[in-house]
Amino acid sequence: MSIAEEFNIEELEESNNVDLTDEQLESGSKGQLIKLAGQLRDRRNDLNQMASERASKRDDLNAKTREQVDKAQEHRQERDSLNEQVQSHKESRNELNAKANKLFDKVESMKQDLELDDGKSIEELKEEIQKLEFRQQTEVLSAEDERELIEKIEGKREELSDKTGKVQDSGELEELIAEAEEVRSEASQHHQEVTELADQAQEHHNQMIEAYRKADDIRDSADEMHELFVEAQEAADRHHEDFVRVQKRLRELDKQEEKERKDERAEKREEEKAEAEExxxxxxxxxxxxxxxxxxxQKTGLL
Structure with missing residues (x-):
């Protein structure tokens, strides 16, 4: 579909144009020239109206192009603002992760100093003691097996008591662990912000690209409409120029006729004067x- 069809623009029919030749201008009668001037004037007016309509459509399209460009710029600004926030949260996240890593390294160092990493953990020891006690209560054992089981339970209890005592005596470790976990949690929150804001920035980026694409499409239509406007305006200007040439020629003919009438009157007066003198x-x-x-x-003043 052509741009003219798309926007319901009247086609410029060359067959409706009025041509003026030098021969018509120089040799045409006054009546013919008056008729030709009217045709040129009417066609010029039609073409000017056509050009005005096309210019209006072009201006509307240019305005819509500007709207899309403005919309794209708004999305660009929003995207850039979000990306700045993403960068800020990234920096905070990285700083906090680095801090958390140092704290956890310190935690591990303290655990090694307290020998808490040797053997089973407190939770594992508790679970093993429960299993052994359950076996003691539910199974029928020989005296020898039961003595060995009791000794094993006592050994686990001593190991649990030792580890529990070390942890209780080291409140600094618990505080350090809590601080490290809090810092890591804060870093995770910043990471979540990074993810959400980055998604929003990408959405604004996509909308910016789409707005620029629409602006380009509309601008192409505006450029085509401008070409149609120029086509009609140039045709209107040509008809106006020819109209002015015909009008000028008519004025020349009027002056020529007036001169001829004056000459005729002067000649007639001379004839009348000669007759009166006679x-x-x-x-x-x-x-x-x-x-x-x-x-x-009396008419000539001789009487």
Whole structure:
């Protein structure tokens, strides 16, 4: 579909244009030229109206292009603002992760100093003691097996008591662990912000690209509409120029006719004057004049 069809723009029919040749201008009669001037004027007016409509459509399209560009710029600004926030949260996240890593390294160092990493953990020891006690209560054992089981339970209890005592005596370790976990949690929150803000920034980026694409498409249509406007305006200007040429020629013909009329009147006055002088001469010689002759003398001022 052409741009003219898409926007319901009247096609410029070359066959409706009015042509003016030098021969028509120089040799045409006044009546022919008056008719031609009217045709040129009417076609010029039609073409000017056509050009005005096309210019209006073009301006509307340019305005819509500007709207899309403005929209794209808004999305660009929003995207850039979000990306700045992403960068800020990334920096905070990285700083906090680095801090948390140092704290956890310190935790591990303290555990090694307290020998808490040797053997089973406190939770594992508790679970093993429960299993052994359950076996003691539910199984039928020989005296020897039961003595060995009791000794094993006592050994686990001593190991649990030792580890529990070390942890209780080291409140600094618990505080350090709590601080490290809190810092890591805060870093995770910043990471979550990074993810959410980055998604929002990408969405604004996509909308910016789409707005620029629409702006380009509309701008192409505006450029085509401008070409249609120029086509109609140039045709209108040509018809106007030809109209002005015909008008100028008509004025020349009017002046020429006026000059011819003046020459005719002057020639007629000369003829009347010569005739009156002849009549006056007859009057001086005593000839009798009729009424018409007297009027001719009065008209020329000889009587």
């Amino acid at each position: 009549i006056y001469q007859k009057f001086k010689e005593g000839e009798t004049l009729d009424t018409e002759d007297l009027m001719k003398l």
